[in-house]
Amino acid sequence: MRIRPLVASATAAVSAAAVLTGCGAAGGAGTDGPVTLELWSWTAEGQSVVDQWNNENPDIQVKLTDAGGGDESSQKLLTASRAGNAPDLALVEYTTLPSLIVADVPQEITDYVGDVQDAFTEGTWAQTTFDGAVFGVPQDVGPMAFVYRTDRFEELGVPVPTTWEEFRTAAAAVKEADPDAVITSLPPTEFGFFAGVATQAGGEWWSVDGDEWTVGIADEASLEVADYFEELATDGLIQTEPLLTPEYNAMVNAGTMLSWPSAVWAPSVIESVAPDTAGKWAMAPLPQWTPGDKAVAYQGGSALVVTKDSEHPEEAAKFATWLNASEEGNGLLLDTQSLYPASDEGQEMAESNDPPSLMPQQKDFYSVAADISSDTVPVTWGPDVNLAKSVFEDELGKAIKNGTPWRDAFVATQDAVVADMKETGFTVSNG
Known part of the structure; x- marks a missing residue:
């Protein structure tokens, strides 16, 4: 399969101030x-973390709600913001942040956190x-990785x-050596995975x-990715059954589900x-579309935002930077919350920690x-990721069930997203 080389654009940011909300940062003197x-x-x-902060910062106390x-x-968070009573700080997933900016939930905190930018990679x-x-302020990240059963790969040779070319060869070799085994399952509900490998491509x-x-979503690289995984599924080299069901878990325990292309959080x-399978797994870099190009996307991760309802944005930002950009x-x-820091x-610091118990x-x-x-790879998420996810899962599920091209699901998702954005008032160049 020919996949065009990945280009990690340095301009992954979207114009939130002008494009998404049209409003500037809220004021907030100390x-x-x-x-x-x-x-x-x-x-x-989380309470242990808050307790430590509170003990050390009597003038800025934090109250945690799960x-x-x-x-x-x-x-x-959106409902609370519309009612005017959102919390000062909230943990949000990266994929949902643009839609929250559209809804005017977080406020800009550039002036309060700009000095910690160098603590993170550009992509983060x-x-x-x-x-x-x-x-x-980024809190944790999920760079994509390949988690696999070392014992079964070795046993099957x-x-x-x-x-990804080698992945197909490996999938075929697994099936030939053990017809009851499969290299992995990639169901339509794995929107984050497909978005990630399309970005990687x-x-x-x-x-x-x-x-x-x-x-x-239906650009040429993404459609070729759709074709690649469709071929694997059609040839019986991967499953498309849901993850973490009793059936899936039984295969994982039995050693007949051999890997999970996912992210660094997968071991837990x-x-x-x-x-009981602890000691039989390892993590390796995600397979590459272009040999030698190791750049990957994220699958998962979250950040702390300061909401527009906060009357103390400077203090809120101080907590966010302490938690996510300080050694303490x-x-x-790492040690209390078992997260992979951003x-x-x-x-x-994680390199001196023991590996996951798996x-x-x-x-x-x-x-x-x-x-x-x-x-x-720096990634731009759109303002309607939830819609895209819902349509994608439905359309890819139909394609798998009906034996129609997977790329049609990508096209249908793009069409729905473009229509939604135009209806919402965004200027969209295509569609």
């Missing part, structure tokens, strides 16, 4: 007395920076793939120039469903993770 900040998050052991994660958390900082305006699902957007998920904060992210320092034998796990994370 106060003379103690303030209390409300924080919405969903990370494990708001749940994912779409549920974003919807709660770009997740929260839009046309030079900063709307959040299958080399670990370093390119050079696709840009959303981009913006001035106030004009371009939607590229696998261990939660197959703890990164230590808490900052360079946090990732360097793969205690892989002593270089965090070194591999840091190397993967060092070359990530």
Whole structure:
């Protein structure tokens, strides 16, 4: 398959101030007395982190609320913002941040956090920076990676793939050596995976120039990616069944589901469903479309934003930068919350940590993770990712069921996204 070379554009930011909201940053001078900040998050052991901050900062106290994660958390935040009572700080996923900016939920915090930009790679900082305006501080990231069963690959005599061409060869070899096994399952619900590998191949699902957007979900690179994985599924070399179901988990435990192309956070998920397989897994870089081009996209990750309802944005930003850009904060992210930090320092600190308990034998796990994370692609997410995700899952599911081309699902998703953006009032160059 011919995939055009990946181009990691340095201008991944979208024009939030002019394009998304048309409003500037909210003011927020510091106060003379103690303030209390409300924080919405969903990370494990969040209260321990807040307690440490509160003990050290009597003049800025933080009150934590577990708001749940994912779409549920974003919807709660949007509802609260519309009612004028959003928290001072909220953890949001990178994919949902543009839609929240459109809804005027976060405020620009450039003046408060600009001095920590160098703590992050360009690709990471770009997740929260839009046309030079900063709307959040990156907290954790999920650079894409390949997690696999070392024992089964060795037993079947299958080399670990370093390119997607080798991945197909490996998938065929697995099937030939053990008809009951499969290299992986990639169901239509894995929107983040398909977006990530399309980005890795050079696709840009959303981009913006001035106030004009371009939607590229059906660009040539993405359609070739669709063709590639469709061929694998048609030939029976991958499954398309849902992940983390009882059936899927049984295969993981039995050693007949051999890998998960995903991200550096995958080991903890696998261990939660197959703890007895610990010691039989390892992580490697994601297979490459172009040999030698190791740049990958993110699949997952989140940032702390300061909402427009906060009366203390400077203090809120101070907490966000402490947690995500200081040595103390990164230590808490790593050791207390078991997150993979977004900052360079946090990732360097991780290298001295023990590997995940799923793969205690892989002593270089965090070194591999840091190397993967060092070359990530700046990505622009559009203002209607939730719509794109819903349409994509429905259309790809239909294509798989009906045996129609997978690329049609990408085209249908693009058409729906373009129509939605135009109806919302955005200028879109294509469609």
